[in-house]
Amino acid sequence: MSVSTEPIQLPSPAEPSTRRRLPRGLRRPGTIVAGAWLVLVVLASATARWWTPFPAEHQDLGQVLGGPTARHLLGTDELGRDIFSRLVAGGWISIGPALLAVAVAFGVGVPMALLAAEHGRRAEWSCSRVAELLLALPTTVILLAFVGSVGVHVWAIMAVLGLLLSAPVYRILLALAQSLRTRLYVDAAKVNGVGSLQVNLRHVLPGLATTIAVQAAQLFALGILIEAGLAFMGYGPAVPTPSWGGLIGDAQQHIYDDPWMMVPTGVVLALTVIAANQIADSLAGERERTAPVRKPARRSGRFVPTAVRPSAVVTSDALLEVRDLHVGVDDGPELVSGVSVRIRPGTVLGLVGESGCGKTMTARSLLGLLPDGVAVTEGSIHFGGRDLVGLTERELQAVRGREIAMISQEPMVALDPMFSVGYQLTRPIRRFRGVGRREARRTALDLLAQVGIVDPQRVLRSHPHELSGGMAQRVCIALALTGSPKLLIADEPTTALDVTVQAEILSLLRSLVRTSGLSVVLVSHDLGVVADLCDDIAVMYAGQVVESGTVTAVLDDAAHPYTGALLSANPHIPQGEEVPDRLPSIRGTVPAPEHWPDGCRFAQRCALATARCHEPIEAAPAHRDGTVRCIHPLSTATTVAPSEPGAAR
Template identity: 65%
Template sequence: MSVLPLDAADEVAPEPAAPTARRRGMPWFLRRPGGLLGAAWLVLIVVASFTAPLWRPYRVDDQDLAHRLALPSGAHLLGTDPLGRDLLSRVVTAGAEPLLASFVTVVVAFGIGLPLALIAAERGRRVERVLSRSTEVMLALPLVIILLAVIGVIGAQTYVVMAVLGVLISAAVYRIMLGVAQSVRQRLYIDAARVNGIGSLKVNLVHVLPSMATVAAVQAAQLFGIGLLINAGLAFLGFGPGEPQPSWGFMIQDASKHIYDDPWLLVPSGLALALTVVAANELADALAHRAAGERTVARRRPGRTPASPADGAPSASAVLEVRGLTVAVDGGPTLVSDVSFSLGAGRVLGLVGESGCGKTMTARSLLGLLPDGVSVSGGAILWRGRDLVGLSERELNAVRGQEIAMISQEPMVALDPMFSIAYQLTQPLRRFRGLSRTEARSTAVELLEQVGIVDPARVLKSFPHQLSGGMAQRVAIALALTGRPKLLIADEPTTALDVTVQAEILTLLRDLVREIDLSIVIVSHDLGVVADLCDDVAVMYAGEVVESGTAAAVLDEPAHPYTMALLRANPHVPEGAAVPVRLASIAGAVPPPGSWPSGCRFASRCRFARDECRKPFPALPAHGSGSVRCIRVDELQREQVTWDADAVGAELETGAGVPA
């Protein structure tokens, strides 16, 4: 029987309607109430101010002396000032100049500060030092005194004065954006772009600036509000537009004279200024929190599916129980669904699968370190009987480092380049263990010796960039051990290392498991690493566990076609075994979240798939205490079917179907 093509209707399961679906067409910063209201007010005040001459009920200098200091009425919706002039007409007309002047300040400040930050981040330490010292001098200058001196020379020319303000504030913009630019330029894709021959200007425009956009937008919104206040303050002091041209600052100053006999006079102009500044800051806050709002790490959402009663209590031998774990984008697709596994004390569990299968998301959820806008929406993570899902940041911080620690796949990301190794090791030792400075340094030496560093005194004095990859990974492991954790999450800990160093790191992890009874969850693509280090294995595909069990059982007798294919594609050939003519390959790619089929998610790539594989079915028991998601498992094992590389090659060459 040939493998039948999947019908599109069968392949993609319909997603349940999200509560925020009606908002998905909106920009992400408008999905927060504060951002939406702030943007609405700013649009309203800008449109009203710049179109005021077309619709205002009175001219700004029209006087009605018979109705001086009048309260709101049908003739004057916001009342009148001491000369009987209409407050509504004056307030909306006065908004155009401070809004435009504040915009000039933002443009000048970012027009100077942002390019300088990009240049300093790109050109290196010498250029950065010169620019930083220069901006520090600018930050030390008395801003208000300089503005008053400029006014004394050129007069109250609002736009020129606000442009000078932008020049002075550009130093602060530079300092903020420099840190962001330096962080972005350390990412691997920046180096890849440079290696590919992309010029400096294009790297900045295409790669660096988009990554800085959120921070820049937040700072611009806040600076806009500051510009409004400074502009109003200068006008309050008498350095604004002359009469009869209105300004918010002068109107507030005029109203302050009548605070006792007519307090309402302060309300229209003061409220217009206050709401505009608050709206700018609310918009900045919304920009800072991205699409899903403020980051909530591994929190329970109202629609979270609870773990079943059977899953609520951990087994007697397990220190970690994950039951029905589901991770999803808030208001978006599911990334990991119904993942379950357990881990005993002193054992090593391997999460295996291709990129995009949900391994890292699963591992990071154990520590509550999911990205912004992603959270646990179902299931339970039981650590020593305590459910970590739904804990606050403060409660999770008591677990992180001291009970559960993590090793990154890239040690240079885990180590701060600004501080020495001694500082980075002694600080958590003093925090976690309450040691003195001398005791912490002595313990840091012991930790470095424990992870196999032969010259710990020299390494302590070094900075991360002075270490090799293997040495940095050993330091990262020592850093993870500072809190005496009982569980270590290792995300591809040997990916960036050469073969010899990989073997040393694996030996080190094995020794740690044996010596301090450490449990480890290791994420890896390398089945050789899994076979060498792991006691248990969970094979993941498209966000779910397709096969689990002890490492010996899963690797020696794989039950799921995906596991078979991974093993046949493994380039490591056991000693004494025949070298295959060609390695097996798996056609196609892992389906992205939101496009998972309703049945077996591997069916579209499986040589053994049938029509019944495309319908939902539960996981079946396998390998004793493990499981497998394949309804043909008994049939395939009975026929001793394997993922044959030669058969796959023949199929690709002839175009013939592969027998099921």
Template identity: 60%
Template sequence: MSAPQPLPDADLLAPDKPATEPARTRRVPAFLRRPGGALGALWLVVVVVGSLTAPLWVPYDVTTQDLANRLALPSADHLLGTDPLGRDLLSRIATAGSLPLLSSALMLVVAFAIGLPLALVAAERPGRTERFISRATEVLLALPATVLLLAVIGIVGNEIPLVMAVFGVLLSAAVYRVMLGVAQSVRQRLYVDAARVDGLGSLRVNVRHVLPAMGTVIAVQGAQLFGIGILVVAGLAFLGFGPGEPAPSWGFMINDASSHLFDGPWLLVPSGLVLALTVVAANELADALAARGGAGAKRRSRKQVRAAAAAAAAAQGESGSEQDAVAQPVPDDAVLAVRDLRVSVVGGPDLVTGVSLTVRRGTVLGLVGESGCGKSMTARSLLGLLPDGVAVSGGSIIFQGTDLVGRPEKELRGYRGSRIALISQEPMVALDPAFSIAAQLTGPIRRHRGVGRGEARTIAAELLRNVGIVDADRILRSYPHQLSGGMAQRVCIALALTGEPDLLVADEPTTALDVTVQAEILSLLRALVRDTGLSVVLVTHDLGVVADLCDDVAVMYAGEVVEAGATAGVLDEPRHPYTMALLGADPHVPDGEPVPERLASIAGTVPSPGTWPEGCRFAGRCLFATDACRTPFPTVPAHGGGLVRCVRVEDLALHQISWTPEEAGAETATTAGGAR
């Protein structure tokens, strides 16, 4: 199997880009758009350049004394004043900067040269190798660093670069511990598995996929450790373990200034301020890098996914599933219209393909299917909340006339909460245990509705009463751990309603609740839809919930919709074998019908992304599959405006086949080519 090809530049794939369009200017990196990051980077550049080039521009030699101007204040001759021997402070501070900067850089190189490769090896081999490396690094962490450094100084003398190299060896254990967790997390991502399946060796997987994903953490840790290294060098010089006189050093200059606090207090200001600002600048730069890490990685991932999707479309043309995804008009009463949605992993397979859905105003659309069918990925793509490394790579998500695909994160934040809201399946995870319910409700209310604190609390109490909580004032004073599961889910629904949204995405909102509370929550959602005109996208495994609450339903399997339409039509007259199988395996039995001795079952599991077969993706588990099912075919209209993705729809309907092994065996025995 060949290695994956490099992703083309997205700008080269734009079909309508004029030939005369001027080249885009490169955007400023995100961390430099933060004041702390910009100022920190600027100061570090000034200090590094100024220190390394000091011999070329300093006004005085660092050893030149002017005893007539001892402890002088800043003047035109000496911009930062002079020291107790009349030496120019500016010249000495600038010249002294090269030692801590270069020594700290050497410490970083040694620490990461040891810790980072060990972390990559341990993450790749989690058994005995990881345990051995971790125990060895724990020994390094247990060693007293200060004592060891003083011992090294006793052996090699005041050779600060060598001392800092030894310190880098000690720090490599801490670097390893941080990087191991990050590398283990990255190696669990699907695109890393896809690269390994595609035949990439260990080194290429680490270089091309794992290390780039760790880039932000490496930069943050490097900036922080750089500041620590500067403090260590200055501290050693302060204690007398630095360059001997008359060579300048920041630590010795601070030590010298501390003995002149009464007769020359200004002496401490220049050297102390330069050291403090350099350390603070390194930490501010680290904070800025950490703040832009998640969003920046996600933007890069989305750009790469869109480029890959465009390249695949240009090379392969339209596939069978894309050809039948004809342009569907958006109804006038549609709140949401999803058309030919595709969600992909960077450098890996598609997770969702060709999904088209319509949610009308004041209705509930159910997404149903087994785990791994793409329901949650589809639902979370509506809010732009896909995991890192996963992005929408094709199609459109039209919400109230606006296509949300490709919108910047800042613009999507204007939709989340105020126009599209989310209810998660784990209420205790959705609520922050450190804050009261009042704090968690009034904050979004004030942000979305622009009201004061008192009015926000009144609205919060009213929302709690609207979701069936009688003692709203007591709940507002409570914390999440003081609530039951059903009460916490009601609070989550109230939280979703704080921005008065038009669309509610409910990702299995009753999964973690018992049967009685499930019924109460479903009744609450039904009342909200009826009374407020709210539209809901409901992700669920439970066909009983679909029958009870949903107006329309879309059955998903292996990343695509296999059957969709009005709920009554799909559940009463299922046309796709997968829908039949789900209904046959459902334990709910209508009144008056006998209870079957054994529920129908579906052999096998949902195929993983990247292993989907040609044609029908359910064919490998279907009782009625023939050779025709394994070639591309178009969808078929069904259920009065819905669809079904099956090549044998007419055959199954003609023979009135249901999902039972007995009927399937009889049918396949009498149908030409029916043997599997």
């Protein structure tokens, strides 16, 4: 099946809407009223001096404790001051410091959460200890102690409150930021050379926006109440400057003489707090409806250079050569042990094996995209005349996207839902190729056409949710090609697609290899895909390469019993062969890393195993340029492990 780039006639799809609408929760009548009230209160209090009927300090001793009249809409206080004017003017004294507290809380809490999520366990430990210290401090006692030390300075007091509130903000945002950094579109941004700051600003922070808005609305209401409480106790602005808490304190002193004094300020304060919480509730409901939070997992992408051994001489004809690669968990077991593979220019290397054998971990180590706490501990990864092991994050950014790119098995997750396809394509094009917006757009259209999209103009304007799975995977391939890389890592690129689309994507990859000289590392469970697309193959089991060589040599004359068992369990029956009543399967399961034996790791599942198999086994030459890690190769014994009912493949 070929991939066409010629325009064909299709039914006109609906154009993606460029009009952004408010979230459904913010379009509810109650939320609209709450928002209008908050806007009215903020604007009225901020401009009070220019439109209120009386100055806030103006006294009319002939109208002491008067009720509402045409001249004094809400009455007067004990000194004949207009309650309406003081209520409006005092609003900013309560609202302004509350906004300052919110700004300080998020100005400290958000960077801490982003820092801890990005840099892993050590940064998280440090930031979490600071947050726990702030949480342990009694807020009221700290605020009163601050007042006793520096005096009554409302803005300074609320800044201290914001610092104390930054701890719960950090705790709430940390888990979400860690979850967002596990998304494939964040890894795709890293692969495309996006720096740490830009990853946070473009991909992580937008995902935190709704949670930040919810917490900001709640903290705003809390800040108003705390400021009012402090002013009520006498720790507010100096007399005669009004504030809502001070007005309530004045009304409390005359509760029996004039109960009405308590009503205007109490109602306005209550309505403002209720409105802020209504906004928060609406935003929280919208967040739960559209973006459930997934279980967080911490990530980092660093090598550990101090434990790396000197590498051997690199084969001259290899584009990339991995020698004796070991990947392990901090204070834990190894996940990849002694992997050695070689990728020739313009060829496709297939990594195959059961789940849990280390294929993806090996592939991701080539780009330094390993989970937090996991690192390359030994070996070398030579590419372009340098060893990638031990490079800093900044040095790896120069490799990602420009020289080595990656596509994943879930295209809809690999694309950022916040941005259009055009934005996600043109940004790396401008970064990698140093061109302007118009040239970047033309290049993006060319790339979309190159990957077989027949309507690139429409796709460029679309968002990821408006694309099918196959089209999204084509966009991901185009995204990987923006930096003109020499090597493409394809981590099961067809797993999430239907059979027809799988064939189209494989045909596209084959065409790219043939026309552009691109090399590919293909991670797959499907031996049929590997046989169709790959030139070389490396069969992995329990973190080791147990057999390698050309696809023809390995699949036609498997030497390792595990490879033979995989081929026997392959559900693709060649045409003309008899279909068996039951497919063979491999007994047992892949052992967990902490239970890997010293000898052959397949011995417990192999019918050919002997006592010698429980001793360390080195890889031996096989298939001319390949290897096999077995002392009973199938070239001398052809029996594979018998199947058992219900055994896992």
